[in-house]
Amino acid sequence: MPSRSFQPGTLWPGILRQTGHALRCGALRPIETIQATIEDGGVRFLVRQVSSLAHKDQARRADNASAGGGGVNPFLPYDPDLFVADLSDTHVALLNKFNVIDHHLLIVTRRFESQDALLDLADFAALLACMAGFDSLGFYNGGAAAGASQRHKHLQVVPLPLAGDGPPLPIAPLLASARIDGLAGTVPGLAFAHAFAPLPLSAALSAEPPQALARTLLERYRALLAAVGVRAIDVDGEPHHSAPYNLLVTPLGMLLAPRLAESVEGISVNTLAFAGSFFVRDAAQMRTVERLGPMAMLRLAAGPAPVQRAAAH
Numbered sequence: 001m002p003s004r005s006f007q008p009g010t011l012w013p014g015i016l017r018q019t020g021h022a023l024r025c026g027a028l029r030p031i032e033t034i035q036a037t038i039e040d041g042g043v044r045f046l047v048r049q050v051s052s053l054a055h056k057d058q059a060r061r062a063d064n065a066s067a068g069g070g071g072v073n074p075f076l077p078y079d080p081d082l083f084v085a086d087l088s089d090t091h092v093a094l095l096n097k098f099n100v101i102d103h104h105l106l107i108v109t110r111r112f113e114s115q116d117a118l119l120d121l122a123d124f125a126a127l128l129a130c131m132a133g134f135d136s137l138g139f140y141n142g143g144a145a146a147g148a149s150q151r152h153k154h155l156q157v158v159p160l161p162l163a164g165d166g167p168p169l170p171i172a173p174l175l176a177s178a179r180i181d182g183l184a185g186t187v188p189g190l191a192f193a194h195a196f197a198p199l200p201l202s203a204a205l206s207a208e209p210p211q212a213l214a215r216t217l218l219e220r221y222r223a224l225l226a227a228v229g230v231r232a233i234d235v236d237g238e239p240h241h242s243a244p245y246n247l248l249v250t251p252l253g254m255l256l257a258p259r260l261a262e263s264v265e266g267i268s269v270n271t272l273a274f275a276g277s278f279f280v281r282d283a284a285q286m287r288t289v290e291r292l293g294p295m296a297m298l299r300l301a302a303g304p305a306p307v308q309r310a311a312a313h
Contacts, residue, residue, distance in 0.1 A: 029098050
């Protein structure tokens with residue numbers, strides 16, 4: 001495969017251009033939402049009520065049926081109407097067909113790799129190529145139990161801010177109080193199992209060569225996995241995770257949460273919930289979030305928070 005040269009500064013215009021095209025031809029199917037906020041544990045959680053999420057599920061089932069069943073892979077081949085950019089020899093950027101958040105980007109491996117495979121240097125290099133293009137949040141659903149709906153490895157990027165008011169990243173006010181011992185630590189106030197590695201990404205993007213920064217992210221990622229007890233296991237010669245998890249790559253650092261359950265009282269929980277943004281199907285699920293509280297739901301999905309320790313001096 002010939003080398004592909006991705007030009008910095010071209011991604012955001014490309015996203016806007018391709019979004020317009022995909023909307024006009026019907027390839028992009030945005031899902032309308034009603035937004036509410038719930039204050040809980042020092043975080044202003046955004047909860048989107050997605051009234052048409054059932055239509056998304058129906059469309060996916062129809063896509064599966066048209067492909068003969070058995071779990072169609074929408075990324076091999078990908079829809080050219082959703083294609084945004086060649087990021088590298090290993091990854092492409094696509095628009096998320098069923099987007100709840102505008103300009104939601106998927107970073108997809110060119111050849112099939114499992115969503116249960118551990119992230120590698122090429123994955124982080126592709127992620128950084130996207131995050132350097134606009135203020136954004138990167139994330140990864142590590143396996144079906146962590147909210148992944150496709151088996152083909154893909155990271156995701158959404159623009160910041162996540163909401164029109166409040167902090168661009170709802171959990172940001174808590175991250176400033178992180179207690180770090182070595183490369184990773186914990187965040188007082190986050191009531192669920194997690195590990196956090198601080199990294200001022202905006203400054204790093206302008207100060208470090210891309211490959212060096214990708215190696216830094218890979219190092220932090222491995223430290224986070226170790227901190228929550230997720231290890232590498234061999235599956236047909238490929239390193240996979242031993243347990244599901246969610247990974248956030250934020251402007252302030254990387255947050256990783258292990259998973260005990262994919263849903264809480266029927267409400268699916270993916271990585272964005274750990275950033276402070278929930279999605280619910282209807283008013284009944286909205287009432288469930290209000291009754292339980294978003295932080296308690298995250299604790300049920302990931303397990304209780306680790307015992308807090310003072311930072312090393």
